[in-house]
Amino acid sequence: MSITAENLVWRIGSKTIVDGVSFSAEPGRMLGLLGPNGSGKTSLLRLLTGLKRPQSGRVLLDGSDLASLGARAVARRVAFVEQHATTSANLRIADIVRLGRFPHRSWLSRWTHADDRAVDEALLRAGLQDRRGDRWQSLSGGEKQRTHIARALAQTPTELILDEPTNHLDIQHQIGVLKLVESLPITSVVALHDLNHAAMFCDAVIVMQKGKIVASGAPDAVITEALLRDVFSVEARIETSPHHLRPHIHYLR
Numbered sequence: 365m366s367i368t369a370e371n372l373v374w375r376i377g378s379k380t381i382v383d384g385v386s387f388s389a390e391p392g393r394m395l396g397l398l399g400p401n402g403s404g405k406t407s408l409l410r411l412l413t414g415l416k417r418p419q420s421g422r423v424l425l426d427g428s429d430l431a432s433l434g435a436r437a438v439a440r441r442v443a444f445v446e447q448h449a450t451t452s453a454n455l456r457i458a459d460i461v462r463l464g465r466f467p468h469r470s471w472l473s474r475w476t477h478a479d480d481r482a483v484d485e486a487l488l489r490a491g492l493q494d495r496r497g498d499r500w501q502s503l504s505g506g507e508k509q510r511t512h513i514a515r516a517l518a519q520t521p522t523e524l525i526l527d528e529p530t531n532h533l534d535i536q537h538q539i540g541v542l543k544l545v546e547s548l549p550i551t552s553v554v555a556l557h558d559l560n561h562a563a564m565f566c567d568a569v570i571v572m573q574k575g576k577i578v579a580s581g582a583p584d585a586v587i588t589e590a591l592l593r594d595v596f597s598v599e600a601r602i603e604t605s606p607h608h609l610r611p612h613i614h615y616l617r
Contacts, residue, residue, distance in 0.1 A: 365522035372421035383575035396566035397555040403572040439467035443516035447527040458496040464518030490514035506537025524552040563611040
């Protein structure tokens with residue numbers, strides 16, 4: 365299923381945060397959203413999920429205007445894992461993942477076998493099926509992030525939006541989370557700060573600067589030494605990795 369942005373503009377007062385952004389995330393592909401801090405990535409993701417409304421432009425889900433859909437209908441299709449998602453309650457993993465089923469249920473509806481199957485499959489995909497009874501406060505950072513992704517998957521979405529899902533994780537869990545997202549048979553839009561990870565895992569990337577898209581396309585076409593210099597203000601050399609045949613960035617001191 366596809367998600368498309370058409371000329372999105374979002375402002376805070378007189379400051380334009382997202383400035384005329386247009387792109388399409390292809391069905392079943394992983395699209396990386398890159399850019400320096402303050403470039404508008406998080407605001408764009410919140411526009412894609414309907415949590416913010418643009419001053420102009422629109423978001424389309426398979427051609428349907430997001431603004432014309434109810435919040436429950438959107439939540440049945442689009443799952444969002446925020447950068448600082450957390451919970452203060454010491455719930456079990458399974459209880460947190462079950463929260464993903466709420467868009468599919470009414471206050472009076474009973475829990476069904478379909479709900480159980482969705483939760484079980486989400487736990488399995490996230491590698492948490494044997495940890496379902498563990499309490500939130502006992503989990504590592506990587507396990508907490510995988511729990512939030514499992515909760516999102518329990519929504520059975522067709523589009524998954526993630527804001528910096530590898531932040532504050534050690535390298536083992538960073539790679540594990542990205543391998544998980546890459547393996548999913550759904551459309552995903554992922555904001556990332558590690559450009560090598562984006563080059564390694566994403567099918568396509570978008571680069572933002574000051575609220576605008578300044579480059580988009582396949583990682584090997586977009587992530588260039590000139591772009592790193594102009595957008596990220598770093599000097600680097602790029603070569604094709606012999607291990608995954610994707611671009612690999614060597615930063616210069």
